Amino acid sequence: GAVVSQHPSRVICKSGTSVKIECRSLDFQATTMFWYRQFPKQSLMLMATSNEGSKATYEQGVEKDKFLINHASLTLSTLTVTSAHPEDSSFYICSANLGSGGSNQPQHFGDGTRLSIL
């Protein structure tokens, strides 16, 4: 069964709207979660690493003020796309490791959120 739950699965909204996406680890604690973005027919791009209780680590070129990440508990990380514009339309996917740092556990992905900005 699913180990990572992501919600909502699809969002369609007007330009200028802020959109919040939730990522939950089910039945395990995730001190670290990852947020990816994927444009059509392109590869996964890591946006940021979400760390429980501390600031997220953003990849080069990702605007931290545009993509707000909050990881307030061991089972929940949220990504807020602020003042979204059509170019932010994409497939956003979160993931988490089952194990702690240094383990061989794989990343498990949520089902993804398809964001469409009109």
Added chain:
Amino acid sequence: QKEVEQNSGPLSVPEGAIASLNCTYSDRGSQSFFWYRQYSGKSPELIMSIYSNGDKEDGRFTAQLNKASQYVSLLIRDSQPSDSATYLCAVRGNYGQNFVFGPGTRLSVLP
């Protein structure tokens, strides 16, 4: 810069054939290797993981790892049209939790 490379494809094989997907990585200290399958419009799902040199079999799937050559592959026996998807190779280093994903290889199994 840690890199993971894959042939983008598309790789086309007839139904029932063996599909061979390849991946090379640059970080010699990498310890864990994973293959994910991603159907169009869906998120990646884990197929196999491998940590030691040699082969690891799971049903129709066999992962092969050669750390000396920095090479990992995935073989799919008796390929089915439902195997048509993009296959992502992921590599994890010795420290930290970050994975490095390859760009993926698109596989098309023709009926």
